[in-house]
Amino acid sequence: xxxxxxxxxxxxxxxxxxxxGGLWRMGFAGDTFNTLWALKALAGEDRxxxxxxxxxxxxxxxxxxxxxxxxxxxxxxSPVIAAARPGLYAITLTGAERSFTYWRSDAAARRLADDPAxxxxxxxxxxxxxxxxxxxxxxxxxxxxVLLMALKKxxxxxxxxxxxxxxRPRLWPxxxxxRAAIEEALGVTDIALPTFPDEQALFGDPDPGTAALRIAxxxxxxxIVKNGEEPALASHDGTAMTVPAVHVPSPVDTTGAGDxxxxxxxxARLAGSEPIDAARKAHSVAAAVVQVRGALxxxxxxxxxxxxx
Numbered sequence: 476x477x478x479x480x481x482x483x484x485x486x487x488x489x490x491x492x493x494x495x496g497g498l499w500r501m502g503f504a505g506d507t508f509n510t511l512w513a514l515k516a517l518a519g520e521d522r523x524x525x526x527x528x529x530x531x532x533x534x535x536x537x538x539x540x541x542x543x544x545x546x547x548x549x550x551x552x553s554p555v556i557a558a559a560r561p562g563l564y565a566i567t568l569t570g571a572e573r574s575f576t577y578w579r580s581d582a583a584a585r586r587l588a589d590d591p592a593x594x595x596x597x598x599x600x601x602x603x604x605x606x607x608x609x610x611x612x613x614x615x616x617x618x619x620x621v622l623l624m625a626l627k628k629x630x631x632x633x634x635x636x637x638x639x640x641x642x643r644p645r646l647w648p649x650x651x652x653x654r655a656a657i658e659e660a661l662g663v664t665d666i667a668l669p670t671f672p673d674e675q676a677l678f679g680d681p682d683p684g685t686a687a688l689r690i691a692x693x694x695x696x697x698x699i700v701k702n703g704e705e706p707a708l709a710s711h712d713g714t715a716m717t718v719p720a721v722h723v724p725s726p727v728d729t730t731g732a733g734d735x736x737x738x739x740x741x742x743a744r745l746a747g748s749e750p751i752d753a754a755r756k757a758h759s760v761a762a763a764v765v766q767v768r769g770a771l772x773x774x775x776x777x778x779x780x781x782x783x784x
Contacts, residue, residue, distance in 0.1 A: 480600050485609060490502045505562075524548050528550070529554050530584075559581075577645075595628055609643060640670075709751055721758045728768045735772065736757040
């Protein structure tokens with residue numbers, strides 16, 4: 476039987492977002508989980524979908540895992556670590572633009588690669604495995620090596636590896652460390668989903684086309700360069716085309732828009748869409764996501780936007 480499972484690797488955190496009357500609303504989110512959320516909504520019910528991380532044994536971790544289960548998302552062979560707990564972040568908004576405050580230095584997710592055999596088991600029988608630059612950034616150097624070895628094995632066994640470099644300077648000791656880790660990760664990547672301002676900041680690329688060529692040089696056959704409200708650049712086997720974004724006159728909250736773009740793009744590719752059509756669907760989903768608060772739009776909103784594109 477052909478592999479059909481999807482795994483996303485990284486850190487899902489407790490999310491606090493502002494509500495009316497000075498109250499805060501609690502949820503669960505994080506870049507790679509946000510992408511998996513969209514994949515779960517859009518990639519079909521016949522695929523096993525798992526979030527691969529490290530989890531604590533505290534009440535918040537138990538609630539997090541129960542939230543996953545409620546929405547059909549498993550945790551594969553991810554470790555549950557005694558006395559550990561999830562990271563936390565709070566979103567503050569200026570208009571629709573968001574900023575984040577984090578508490579994550581001792582999060583359980585930082586230990587997701589402590590057991591190499593368990594990590595490899597979590598990636599078995601996968602059609603698609605997704606990770607990000609944030610996944611790399613939360614791991615110590617030795618753990619990154621374990622992760623990349625597990626990804627290489629999954630790729631050798633037929634999985635497509637998708638990667639968003641998602642550069643966040645505050646998570647790295649310096650830019651050189653980030654560049655080295657991201658370049659190594661690109662060496663095991665089939666589908667790269669970078670964001671142009673990140674690539675420009677870290678690598679000095681003058682335009683999305685230059686970024687796509689540089690990334691393809693590491694072996695990724697498929698590179699989709701997101702650029703906010705500007706067109707995305709879709710490059711596949713050396714052929715590149717721009718795909719206009721969907722303009723939203725009054726966005727509510729841009730949290731998770733790029734992550735949802737990634738999930739919708741990958742879901743469309745799994746369904747057989749060509750890269751250009753997949754990018755159009757991804758833009759449509761991202762436009763829907765910025766019209767709701769928080770990183771996780773309801774499944775039905777994602778599905779409506781996806782099928783309408």
